Amino acid sequence: MSDTGIGASVLRKEDRRFLAGRGNYVADIAAAGEVALAFVRSPVAHGRIRSIVKPEGAENRVFTADDLDGVEPMRAPSKLPGYKPADFPALAIDKVRFVGETVVACAGATRAEAEDLAQAVEVDYEELAPAVDMLEARKPGAPLVHDAWGDNIALATRTDGDMDSVRARAAHSVTREFRMSRQAMVPMEGRAVLAEWNPRMDQLIVHTATQVPHLIRAGLATFLGLEQRQVRVIAPDVGGGFGLKTYVQPEELVACWYAMKFGRPARWISDRREHLIADANCREHHYIVTAHADEEGKILGLEGEVTVDAGAYSIYPFTNCLEAAMAGGNLPGPYAIEAYGVKTWTVVTNKPPLVPYRGVARPGVAFAMEMLVDAVARTVGREPHEVRMINMVPASAMPYTNIAKKTFDSGDHAGAVAKAVQMIDIEAVRERQARGEPDGRLIGLGFGSYVEQAAHGTSVFASWGVQMVPGYEQAGAKLTPDGGLELRVGVQSHGQGMETTLAQVASEILGIDPENVSVIHGDTGLTPYSTGTYASRSIVMAGGAVSRACKVLVERMQTIGAHLLQCERDEVRVADGRVMGPSGDLPFSEIGRVWYMNPEELPADVDTDGIEAVVGYRPEPDHGTFSYSTHAAVVAVDTDTGAVEVLDYVVVEDCGTMVNPMVVSGQVYGGAAQGIGTALFEESPFDELGQPLASTFADYHLPGAAEVPAFRLAHMVTPSPHTEHGIKGMGEGSTIPTPAVIGNAVNDALRRYGAEVNETPISPRRVLAAISAARGEAA
Amino acid sequence: MTEISLTINGAPVTASVEPRTSLADFVRDSQRLTGTHLGCEHGVCGACTLEIDGEPMRSCITYAVSCDGASVTTIEGFDDDEVMEDLRQAFTENHGLQCGYCTPGMLVTARDIVRRLPEADEKRVRLELSGNLCRCTGYVGIVRAILAVLEKRRG
Numbered sequence: 026m027s028d029t030g031i032g033a034s035v036l037r038k039e040d041r042r043f044l045a046g047r048g049n050y051v052a053d054i055a056a057a058g059e060v061a062l063a064f065v066r067s068p069v070a071h072g073r074i075r076s077i078v079k080p081e082g083a084e085n086r087v088f089t090a091d092d093l094d095g096v097e098p099m100r101a102p103s104k105l106p107g108y109k110p111a112d113f114p115a116l117a118i119d120k121v122r123f124v125g126e127t128v129v130a131c132a133g134a135t136r137a138e139a140e141d142l143a144q145a146v147e148v149d150y151e152e153l154a155p156a157v158d159m160l161e162a163r164k165p166g167a168p169l170v171h172d173a174w175g176d177n178i179a180l181a182t183r184t185d186g187d188m189d190s191v192r193a194r195a196a197h198s199v200t201r202e203f204r205m206s207r208q209a210m211v212p213m214e215g216r217a218v219l220a221e222w223n224p225r226m227d228q229l230i231v232h233t234a235t236q237v238p239h240l241i242r243a244g245l246a247t248f249l250g251l252e253q254r255q256v257r258v259i260a261p262d263v264g265g266g267f268g269l270k271t272y273v274q275p276e277e278l279v280a281c282w283y284a285m286k287f288g289r290p291a292r293w294i295s296d297r298r299e300h301l302i303a304d305a306n307c308r309e310h311h312y313i314v315t316a317h318a319d320e321e322g323k324i325l326g327l328e329g330e331v332t333v334d335a336g337a338y339s340i341y342p343f344t345n346c347l348e349a350a351m352a353g354g355n356l357p358g359p360y361a362i363e364a365y366g367v368k369t370w371t372v373v374t375n376k377p378p379l380v381p382y383r384g385v386a387r388p389g390v391a392f393a394m395e396m397l398v399d400a401v402a403r404t405v406g407r408e409p410h411e412v413r414m415i416n417m418v419p420a421s422a423m424p425y426t427n428i429a430k431k432t433f434d435s436g437d438h439a440g441a442v443a444k445a446v447q448m449i450d451i452e453a454v455r456e457r458q459a460r461g462e463p464d465g466r467l468i469g470l471g472f473g474s475y476v477e478q479a480a481h482g483t484s485v486f487a488s489w490g491v492q493m494v495p496g497y498e499q500a501g502a503k504l505t506p507d508g509g510l511e512l513r514v515g516v517q518s519h520g521q522g523m524e525t526t527l528a529q530v531a532s533e534i535l536g537i538d539p540e541n542v543s544v545i546h547g548d549t550g551l552t553p554y555s556t557g558t559y560a561s562r563s564i565v566m567a568g569g570a571v572s573r574a575c576k577v578l579v580e581r582m583q584t585i586g587a588h589l590l591q592c593e594r595d596e597v598r599v600a601d602g603r604v605m606g607p608s609g610d611l612p613f614s615e616i617g618r619v620w621y622m623n624p625e626e627l628p629a630d631v632d633t634d635g636i637e638a639v640v641g642y643r644p645e646p647d648h649g650t651f652s653y654s655t656h657a658a659v660v661a662v663d664t665d666t667g668a669v670e671v672l673d674y675v676v677v678e679d680c681g682t683m684v685n686p687m688v689v690s691g692q693v694y695g696g697a698a699q700g701i702g703t704a705l706f707e708e709s710p711f712d713e714l715g716q717p718l719a720s721t722f723a724d725y726h727l728p729g730a731a732e733v734p735a736f737r738l739a740h741m742v743t744p745s746p747h748t749e750h751g752i753k754g755m756g757e758g759s760t761i762p763t764p765a766v767i768g769n770a771v772n773d774a775l776r777r778y779g780a781e782v783n784e785t786p787i788s789p790r791r792v793l794a795a796i797s798a799a800r801g802e803a804a
Numbered sequence: 805m806t807e808i809s810l811t812i813n814g815a816p817v818t819a820s821v822e823p824r825t826s827l828a829d830f831v832r833d834s835q836r837l838t839g840t841h842l843g844c845e846h847g848v849c850g851a852c853t854l855e856i857d858g859e860p861m862r863s864c865i866t867y868a869v870s871c872d873g874a875s876v877t878t879i880e881g882f883d884d885d886e887v888m889e890d891l892r893q894a895f896t897e898n899h900g901l902q903c904g905y906c907t908p909g910m911l912v913t914a915r916d917i918v919r920r921l922p923e924a925d926e927k928r929v930r931l932e933l934s935g936n937l938c939r940c941t942g943y944v945g946i947v948r949a950i951l952a953v954l955e956k957r958r959g
Contacts, residue, residue, distance in 0.1 A: 040896040043904025044911065046839020046879030053838035135833075137824065213843045213851055213905040213939050264841070264905030265939050297844040520903035520940045691899045691941060698942030722848035722937075730933035730943040735926070 030533035070715025125303030191326030214264020237557030307382030469774025473762030479754025482647030497641035500570035508614030515555025561754030588628035667789030680755035700763020813881030850936030902940030
């Protein structure tokens with residue numbers, strides 16, 4: 026292993042500018058003559074707009090849906106049969122469908138002036154009964170979010186399994202109900218856009234905080250009636266995404282419309298309140314799941330009903346149905362199960378749209394499945410880790426196609442459980458638990474396992490019916506005249522460190538120092554098309570493409586090098602940043618000099634495409650890589666206050682070949698901390714009128730350094746047999762099991778009461794309610 | 805509009821500001837010092853933390869007009885600071901940042917911890933960081949970085 030290639034913990038190149046305070050986020054960019062936008066947002070969850078009165082004299086600075094000539098409501102198509110598209114207008118048309126929906130746009134010289142104007146706009150609403158709870162909204166007779174639908178079901182699916190035979194053979198059928206609450210994603214940088222029309226380029230230039238610049242370009246062009254060549258989307262430094270920054274947002278469309286209509290740059294920078302009440306939310310799932318198990322705890326069959334609260338509108342491009350599709354496909358987790366049946370409902374309500382958050386549906390799935398596994402373990406009287414291990418797909422069975430038709434590529438799932446058991450020191454925990462705490466708190470131990478399909482490609486997305494199916498990922502690699510390297514990729518790095526890790530992949534192939542590599546990303550004008558950064562795909566896809574492109578450069582340099590070194594082409598190799606022959610070697614700068622400046626020295630058989638290549642890559646098969654992990658936690662539960670403290674937390678994970686172990690560990694820690702947030706703190710509650718009750722960080726609690734444990738982490742390495750370098754995707758993974766791990770630990774602690782929590786976040790109130798319910802008291 | 809005179813990163817500045825303008829907006833928009841980031845604008849997340857007269861403060865809930873006569877140091881003003889140099893090195897070595905958005909505020913708070921609490925242990929460092937939110941790192945690298953600098957300075 027080289028000290029700068031794959032496998033090295035190279036310190037991140039991007040750190041320097043961030044540490045110096047010289048990052049460059051959308052809000053840091055100023056454009057001459059720009060205006061700031063502010064929005065009048067709906068104060069009611071469901072209503073008809075009776076009238077809008079613009080302040081006198083401000084007609085040219087205040088805009089309603091009627092003013093947005095040429096702007097189409099956003100439609101996210103899906104080919105899934107029965108899908109009802111819930112078009113998302115840039116500004117509300119006739120009806121408002123959630124608190125925070127954009128109704129009127131106001132332009133001012135500063136944001137403060139735009140907000141002053143917004144205060145002066147008068148909107149009269151006829152309030153309608155809202156659909157707030159997804160289970161109520163699913164029923165006939167519920168208030169209709171979209172009048173023409175006849176119900177609130179955007180999509181219902183059903184997968185039938187041979188359940189009768191397993192029901193008959195099962196010694197135990199264990200049923201549980203789980204709910205994962207709605208929450209916000211809260212990247213530290215909110216959403217931000219600066220749109221400008223450039224007459225010289227005949228182009229709308231949009232700086233926007235996004236993970237998927239090429240998809241945003243497609244959406245903006247579609248909804249603004251432009252050709253895609255007329256839109257350039259640039260994502261500069263982006264302050265975290267986590268899934269939030271993958272959809273075209275109403276405010277973005279309005280800023281673009283304004284820039285085109287008035288020929289002035291328009292900016293909108295979300296504030297935190299706008300994020301918490303009006304941006305897309307995430308996570309809200311409900312499950313009823315049943316495991317049919319034998320006496321040993323072997324799960325023969327699994328049945329589930331999954332309901333997803335998708336909010337009012339379907340987001341472009343991934344639609345509001347992806348969550349339910351993923352939930353249905355992932356419920357069996359890492360387990361070998363004979364029979365599986367699942368029904369899913371995607372329900373619209375008078376709440377903000379739902380967008381996939383880190384882990385997508387799988388944190389909810391794991392919350393249901395992993396806590397069901399523990400319920401099975403309690404039923405059969407075995408340790409939960411043992412029940413996991415006997416149900417897992419064994420390493421010897423890899424590659425393995427599971428009951429939901431997912432083909433695990435490689436790995437030793439039970440081995441990860443065993444390692445976690447060892448690290449958490451189960452004997453010591455059980456002893457401590459039996460001994461009792463001096464302060465009277467109860468100790469609980471919880472496990473959670475998952476398999477993370479990542480970088481899933483064409484076949485998977487095509488089966489989900491979405492419009493934007495990823496195909497061959499392309500990367501550009503260009504040797505510069507002085508022997509440096511430029512990489513161009515269409516993905517976007519917003520914390521993942523790809524300016525370093527992709528340079529490491531190039532270093533692995535070319536031996537070039539990552540310091541001499543520039544990674545250009547996040548700009549549709551400078552990079553090859555890509556569907557962008559989501560689904561933990563970027564290091565697999567862009568990393569693989571960079572590897573392939575660099576290999577093409579090697580071949581091209583070999584031809585030129587052989588000529589200059591006066592030897593045969595097959596005697597030349599490229600290593601350590603040099604072109605080496607039997608009797609001498611050249612720096613890359615010599616190859617660059619000859620190609621660009623002194624082509625008279627080139628050989629006759631030179632590849633006329635030069636020392637620049639754009640190469641496409643897709644793993645085959647393209648069904649995705651399967652990282653996996655087991656987490657274990659010890660908690661202390663105070664049964665007087667309901668408070669839960671995480672005392673110890675271990676992670677054993679396997680994501681195949683690690684390009685940069687330091688970066689991998691950082692993703693694991695960060696994901697697990699977000700999982701702790703979901704497990705214990707984060708919730709966007711709504712009252713019965715659909716009013717959001719968490720609109721500041723005083724109501725919406727994020728985990729801080731004092732609440733997050735000092736995670737202990739161990740890596741296993743089982744390379745993927747299907748990808749370049751054996752890399753597997755892993756960026757989202759550790760958010761997946763955490764709520765279940767904490768939930769299982771709490772339920773283990775509460776076992777003496779026969780109490781179980783089954784809803785996130787596991788707040789003090791819910792812990793106390795679970796204890797009360799088990800004691801037969803009214804909550 | 806109110807006229808204020810203050811020192812920003814060692815240089816004198818005189819400007820007219822609206823009474824409602826926050827110090828964060830003032831340094832970002834008027835002074836183009838964009839290293840001070842806004843994460844919540846209600847004083848919880850700490851991304852906008854900078855130094856006023858040697859103390860870490862949240863610039864999003866500090867009015868610019870209240871800083872007349874003050875000495876303000878933003879992240880851009882610590883380039884020659886020895887403690888900050890150690891912290892920057894430790895943050896990169898311990899992977900204490902990912903997206904970089906919370907980083908300037910985190911560094912200002914970290915510098916305060918290092919100077920004020922030379923004997924701080926991990927628990928104390930975590931407690932002291934409770935006014936600065938990070939969504940990327942799980943705080944692991946941040947805590948390690950601060951502990952590394954404390955350790956180095958203890959010799």
